[in-house]
Amino acid sequence: MGRRRQRVDPAAGARAGALPEAIAALSRSLPSGPSPEIFRRAKFDRPEATSALWQLLFRVLSPLPVGNALASLALEAQAHLVKSALCSQGYPRLALAQLPEDGSQGSRELLLALSWLLARGPVPEQMLAQARVPLGDEMTVCQCEALASPGPPAPHMEAEGPVDVRRVQWLMGKLQFRWRQLVSSQQEQCALLSKIHLYTRGCHSDQSLGHLSVTEAEMLRDPEGGQQLLQTLERENQRLEAVLAWRHTELVFWRWMAGGCGRGPEWSAARRASREAVEKELGALQQCWKQDSGPARPHGPHRLVRREDGAAGERDLRAAEVIRTLRSQEACLEAVLRRLQGQCRQELARLVGALPGLIWIPPPGR
Numbered sequence: 001m002g003r004r005r006q007r008v009d010p011a012a013g014a015r016a017g018a019l020p021e022a023i024a025a026l027s028r029s030l031p032s033g034p035s036p037e038i039f040r041r042a043k044f045d046r047p048e049a050t051s052a053l054w055q056l057l058f059r060v061l062s063p064l065p066v067g068n069a070l071a072s073l074a075l076e077a078q079a080h081l082v083k084s085a086l087c088s089q090g091y092p093r094l095a096l097a098q099l100p101e102d103g104s105q106g107s108r109e110l111l112l113a114l115s116w117l118l119a120r121g122p123v124p125e126q127m128l129a130q131a132r133v134p135l136g137d138e139m140t141v142c143q144c145e146a147l148a149s150p151g152p153p154a155p156h157m158e159a160e161g162p163v164d165v166r167r168v169q170w171l172m173g174k175l176q177f178r179w180r181q182l183v184s185s186q187q188e189q190c191a192l193l194s195k196i197h198l199y200t201r202g203c204h205s206d207q208s209l210g211h212l213s214v215t216e217a218e219m220l221r222d223p224e225g226g227q228q229l230l231q232t233l234e235r236e237n238q239r240l241e242a243v244l245a246w247r248h249t250e251l252v253f254w255r256w257m258a259g260g261c262g263r264g265p266e267w268s269a270a271r272r273a274s275r276e277a278v279e280k281e282l283g284a285l286q287q288c289w290k291q292d293s294g295p296a297r298p299h300g301p302h303r304l305v306r307r308e309d310g311a312a313g314e315r316d317l318r319a320a321e322v323i324r325t326l327r328s329q330e331a332c333l334e335a336v337l338r339r340l341q342g343q344c345r346q347e348l349a350r351l352v353g354a355l356p357g358l359i360w361i362p363p364p365g366r
Contacts, residue, residue: 019256022249028242029124031059042107051103053110054079061085076101086113115257124243133232136213136303137193165351197306209305
């Protein structure tokens with residue numbers, strides 16, 4: 001008797017062919033994404049894929065510029081910060097916290113954590129928005145993006161000995177000096193922007209803008225820098241194409257994840273936690289929509305444009321609206337600052353009481 005021919009499912013073959021494309025698109029859409037082979041090895045819990053996934057999760061949870069000092073941390077420090085960030089976001093699997101931080105094992109668990117982040121929100125789109133190249137002089141009025149992803153918490157440092165009150169006061173004064181220096185530099189930047197917008201009036205091809213931005217003026221001054229900017233825009237377009245390809249093929253990825261990683265009670269708990277988080281955020285948005293009966297608040301970055309005629313489009317924001325929104329945010333930040341200052345005074349008073357013979361003179365008006 002001959003062998004019985006197995007029935008071939010065309011749909012299964014198509015899904016198998018689309019799987020490498022989905023993983024490759026996901027890898028290209030993430031910052032410094034590992035090769036698709038890393039994802040395949042992590043599916044089978046291979047140890048050689050662990051370090052790459054620790055670094056990828058660190059870049060996703062802590063989007064940092066290239067020259068930032070935290071970007072060059074050791075693998076153990078990155079793994080520790082990834083655990084803290086996932087714990088603060090409510091990651092339900094306890095097995096991640098038990099993984100060694102030397103990158104020796106746990107690649108499948110890290111792949112599950114990355115999948116959990118992908119299921120919670122549009123991670124590739126968020127990474128693309130944070131790394132995009134602004135051609136205009138933009139100003140972000142609403143801080144929703146910054147509040148939604150504050151990054152991993154700062155590492156906790158224990159004091160080796162008794163705390164010196166004078167050092168704490170010195171650090172508070174240094175912080176206040178840095179804050180004033182930041183405000184001064186921002187005022188200087190605004191003055192320079194105003195000069196560039198005024199001197200380049202009428203030079204832009206788009207008459208609705210009327211003047212050049214700093215990036216556009218720099219391109220005219222330095223053509224070689226314009227070539228570098230063009231290359232950066234081309235890389236950004238490639239990431240955008242990868243994000244679009246990922247959105248078209250991500251269902252294949254989720255089917256692949258649901259077949260080796262199992263559907264045990266922990267997986268069900270992760271899905272239930274993700275669903276509850278989405279429902280909570282949706283309820284908060286609906287409640288905010290009901291309470292806000294006025295006009296829509298400004299959201300996202302807006303290009304700064306100098307207009308002499310005072311005309312504004314439908315989506316444009318006048319300076320008065322921006323100032324009113326910023327003053328509202330300033331009042332909230334001042335309330336938070338006063339609360340933190342009160343906590344600092346209480347801590348200083350406690351430290352002074354623990355050190356007899358020390359005279360503490362608080363600064364006037366504080």
